[in-house]
């Protein structure tokens with residue numbers, strides 16, 4: 153016998169079952185240092201003349217647009233900022249070498265320093281290690297402003313940036329350099345770009361240590377990856393290992409290397425992952441047979457862009473995340 157169920161005329165409409173769920177990483181989006189820098193710079197811009205941060209203020213096109221509307225617009229150099237009529241320049245959260253303060257002083261422009269205190273810590277440590285006679289290796293991207301700033305503060309030619317031991321000029325272990333080979337100096341110290349991955353830093357350091365320690369060499373590793381970065385990386389691992397998501401979306405500007413890295417780490421953990429800048433970048437084909445989407449975002453991604461991505465996924469049939477997107481804790485200060 154076939155039976156049909158008929159809803160009572162006044163029954164509440166039954167919601168269609170969700171296509172799947174959205175799991176938002178416990179830590180994502182603006183890091184403490186970027187949030188702090190943006191607060192300093194926008195407060196300063198709201199109360200006086202426009203400001204030109206030197207270099208990319210943040211790798212996110214939506215934020216760059218909003219800052220421009222508030223009188224904050226990047227310039228490549230102090231000279232360019234002065235030429236464009238700015239009376240104030242700023243150091244971004246990534247920091248700058250000591251040359252910038254001198255350039256601002258001789259150009260007679262005011263300087264606003266928004267360097268993240270966790271980057272300042274690495275700059276000071278670099279100076280100290282150099283004073284103690286170490287050759288300094290900065291594990292990171294040589295082109296990145298933070299790495300350049302650390303090398304600038306080290307203030308020596310005995311400092312190099314590298315992401316692989318093969319990028320360094322040393323080709324043999326100490327005491328084993330043959331014809332045409334170069335061994336490292338006796339004392340080598342490594343600090344890290346704050347946004348790097350700890351497992352990769354350890355691999356790099358281990359390889360380099362093997363070359364330095366023979367014949368009385370001294371090797372020192374300072375793990376300067378910042379707490380907000382470590383927390384983001386752990387939160388991403390939890391999406392895969394605890395929440396077992398089928399797909400990861402990493403939200404952030406296409407120029408944001410830490411967002412690209414989040415997507416890469418997701419893939420390394422064995423999950424399909426895509427780097428998207430805005431909701432329109434989500435391709436329907438990615439969502440076929442996907443019941444659980446993990447959402448993370450780079451350190452320069454504003455909250456409203458993350459929320460717009462959540463809204464777009466809800467519109468595609470996914471249940472909104474339980475508890476919404478992580479609220480900002482105004483009392484939080486990372487360990488350093």
Ligand code: SF4
Nearest residue numbers: 183185268270346378
């Ligand atoms: S990633 Fe870390 S060091 Fe860099 S700005 Fe953010 S909190 Fe500071």
